[in-house]
Amino acid sequence: MADYSVEIQDVVKYHSATLAVDHLSLEVRPGEFFSLLGPSGSGKTSTLRLLAGFERPDHGDIRIEGRSMRDVPPNLRPANLVFQTYALFPHLTVFDNIAFGLEMRRLSRAEIDPRVSAALDMMKLRGKRDRLPAQLSGGEQQRVALARALVNRPAGLLLDEPLGALDQQLRQDMQVELKAIQEQVGITFICVTHHQEEALTMSDRVAVMNHGRALQVGTPQEIYEAPASAFVANFIGVSNGLTGRIVTITGARCTVSLPDLPTGPTILARRPAGAVEGSRVTVLLRPERLHLSQDVHLNGFENALPARVSKAIYNGNEMQYLLRLSDSVSWKARVPNSGGDRKRFLPGEVIFVRWNADEGVVLTE
Amino acid sequence: MSPSDPSTTLSDHSPISRRPTWLLLPPLAWLGAFFFVPLLLVLAISFATRGTYGGVEWTFSFANYVTMLDPLYLKIYLRSLALAVATTALCLLLGFPLAYYIARAPARWQGIWLLLVIIPFWTNFLVRTYAWMFILRTEGLMNTLLMGMGLIEHPIEILYSDTAVLIGLVYGYLPFMVLPLYAAVERLDRSVVEAAWDLYAPAWAVFRRVIWPLTKPGVIAGCILVFIPSLGAFITPDLLGGARTMMVGNLIQHEYLVARDWPFGSAISFVLMGLVLLGMLVYLKVERARQGDETVSWAGGDRQ
C-alpha cells in the first residue's frame, strides 16, 4: 500500500488569518532526497512543521508510510526534524543528545550505546562524545543535530534549512556530504531551503513553492531546464525576459517578434507545447548563457540583439554586466574572467548579445 | 556581549586604581551609620542580659542563644520554616504555569500579562493582607457566600490559623516567583522544547528532561525571593495568624516591644538573619557555578 514514504494530501493551513499552505499535495518516494524550495513566506517551513506534527492541518491529511498522521502528536510520529538552529539540548553532552530519542522510546542501554556509537562514528564525532554543544564548532553542532535525528532511523528525516547557519565554504562541502549520508542510510530526506543551488545539487526531486502552493515538482534538471512558470524561472536564476508574439512555427522552432525593442526584431526560440502562430510568449534567458561581443555577425549563434552596457562590475572570477536593450528592458549578463584574451566592455559601449535558440526558456501566457 | 563589555573599551588599559573615588564616601557613611552600626549593636546586645526594668545589662553570655533551644521557641522557628517552605512550594506550583504561559504568549500580550502580575506587587501589603481578613473572617465574604449557597451550615474558622497565614503569604509573594520564572522561560529556546517532543518525549518527559533543567536558575531565584521574606514575615502572621500562630518575625517584635527583652530579641533576629544569609550564600554558590557553566554552555548557543 505504501508506495510513498510521505504523502501530503490536499493540506490547508491558516496562521490566524493568513493562508500558509494552500491545498498542497505532494508525494515523496521511499529513499528519496526531496527538497521544498521557495522564498521565505512560501509555506515551505509550515509544511515541514505540519509533517513534524507541531501544527495540525486545517484540512487534508498527512500520511507517513501509509498511516494517517492526523491525530498523531510529534512524539509518536516516525519522522524526525533537524532544526535550522539545531536546537541541541545545551545541558546534555553530545552522547546524551544523540541518545535522547532512543531513551524516550525506552530502548535498553545495550541497544542504545552501540547505536549512538555508530552514529558518532558515521558523523566523525567520536572524540566529541562528552562535550557540551556550546563547546563544538558550527559544523560539529550540525552533525550532532543530524546524528540525533538519524539514530532513530525515522521513516522520514525533515531538514529545516540545514545549511543556513554555515559559512560559504562549509556549506558547499556539506551539500556533498549530506547527499552522501542520505545515500548511505537510505532514509527519505525532506529538506526545506531557499537556496536554489543547494536544492538542485542535493535533491532527487524538488518542489518549488510560493504562496503555499507547489508551482512545479520535478528533478533538478527538469526544474532548471524547463521551468513551468515565470516565478519558477526567476527563482532559479533565469532573470532576463522578453515578451513577444510567435510569427511562424517551423517544427520544434518558432520565430518570435519583439515589439518592445526599438527595431522590432525577431528571434529564434524553441516552440512551447501547444503554442500556435500569434500566441503571446515570454522568452527567458540565463545571465551566464549570454555571449557578448562587439561583432555584429552571428558567428554560429542563432540570435543577436544590440544592447548598451550601463554598468560593468568586476566580481573576481566573473564580470557582471547590466545591459539596456531598450528604455524598458534591462538584462544581466555574467562572463567568466578565466580566458586571458577576454575582452572587457565599458559602460556606454554598444555591443551585441548572442545566444542559441535552445538556451531560451519559452513560456506561453 | 554588550558593547559595554569592559574588555572592549579603552579604559581597560588604565591601571586599577587602589582607592575608590570620593563619591563612594557619602553613601557608605550613611549605610555604615544607619545600617551596619545598628546591626553590630544587635549582635553585641544578643550576648548581654535583660535589665530588671527592661533595658540592657552589659554582661557577656550565650544564655540568650541557649534559651532559644527551648521547645516553645524552637516550635516557632520550625513553624516559620515550615510555612516559608510551604509558601515557596505553593508559589512555584501556581507560578510556573503562569510564567510559562506568559513567556510563550505573543509579545504584545506578554506586556499586559506582566503588568497584571506586577500591579498587586506594587499595591500596599497591608491592604492586600486586609483583603484576606475581610474574606476569611467568620462573618466574612467566604462564609457568607458558602452559607448563602447552603454548602455549609456553620461558618468555617479559617482566619487566625496557619492556613490563613499560608494563603496570605502565597498571595503576597506570588509575583516574586513569577517574574524570575518568566525571565527563565523566555530565555528558553522554543525549538529545544520542540526538539524533545520530536524525539519521542511525551509531555511529562519534555518538562522533566528539558524544560525543568533549563529553567532551574529561574526556579532557584524565584524560590529564594519568596523564601526569604516568607521566613521573616511579620504583617501576614500578625494580621491573619493572631497570637496562636506566631512566626519568628512576630516573636522578635514581641520580645522587643511587649516583653522588652532586647537581648533575647536580638539573639532571635541574629539567628533569623543567619538563616537568611545562609540561604543567600547557597544561592550565590549555585548561581556562580551556573554562570561559570554558562560562559561555556551558552556562549556558542547565543551566537547562532
Next chain:
Amino acid sequence: MRGRRAWLLSASLADLVFLYAPIAVLMLFSFNASRLSATWQGFTFQWYRLLIEDVALLAAVQNSLLVGVISTIIATVLGVSAAVSLERVPFRGQRVVEGALLLPLVIPEVMMGVALMLFFVLIKLPLSLVTVTIGHAAFNLPIVAVIVRARLHKLDPRLEEAARDLGATPWQAFRRVTLPLLMPAVLGGALMAFTISLDDFIVTFFTAGPGSTTLPLKVYSMVKSGVSPVINALSAILVLVSMALIGLSLALQREREGQK
C-alpha cells in the same frame, strides 16, 4: 499542543483570579451600605465621606508624603553616587563594598527595624519622623543604586570617551553625556524608592515615635481594631494610587526606550 495551551491558559487565569479577586471584592464592598455584614445592602459613598473627615488620617498622609519625599531625595543622591563610583574604574575591595551595599536588600525587614530602633534609643535620638526618614533612606539607597547601576552598565563607555576625546573634562563628560542618558533610570529608581517608602510598614513601625504616625501605621491600627468598610474605602484609594504610580513608571520606561 492545543490541550496543553488550554490547560496553561486556565491555570494562568486561575492565578489572575486569585491575585485580583480579593482586591476587587475589597473595592466593591467599600460602597456597601452595611457596616458589618458581608452581604450587599445597597450603594453608599458614606465611608469615603468618613475618610475625608478623618483629621488624623489626613495628618498621617502628610507625614507619609513628607517622609517619602525627603527620604527619596537622600536615597537618590546617595544611591546615584554609589552606582557611579562602583561602575567606574575598579578598585581594591570593590567586591566587599558591593556585597555590603546589597545586604540591606536581603536581610529580614524586621531585623532592620529593630536594629535601627535599638540604635536610635542608644544614641538617645528620640523616635520621630526624623528617625523614620533616616531608616527609609537607608533601605532605599541600595534600591536606587541597583537600578541606576544596571542602566549605567548598559551605557556604552565609549560615549564618555568620545566626549573626553572632544575636549570635555571628566566632570563635563559625566554632566553632559552620562547623566542625561542615566536620567530615566534615576527617575525610575526614585519613583520606586518613593513608592516603597509610602508603603513601608515594618521599619516605620519600629522607628516611629508618638506623633509620627504615617499612613501605613494608621492603616495598621485601623485594621487591628477590626474590619470596617472605612478601611475598604481607604484600601480602594490606595490601590488606585499605586496603579497611577505604575502608569507613571511605565511612561518613564517608554521614554527610556524612546531615547535608545
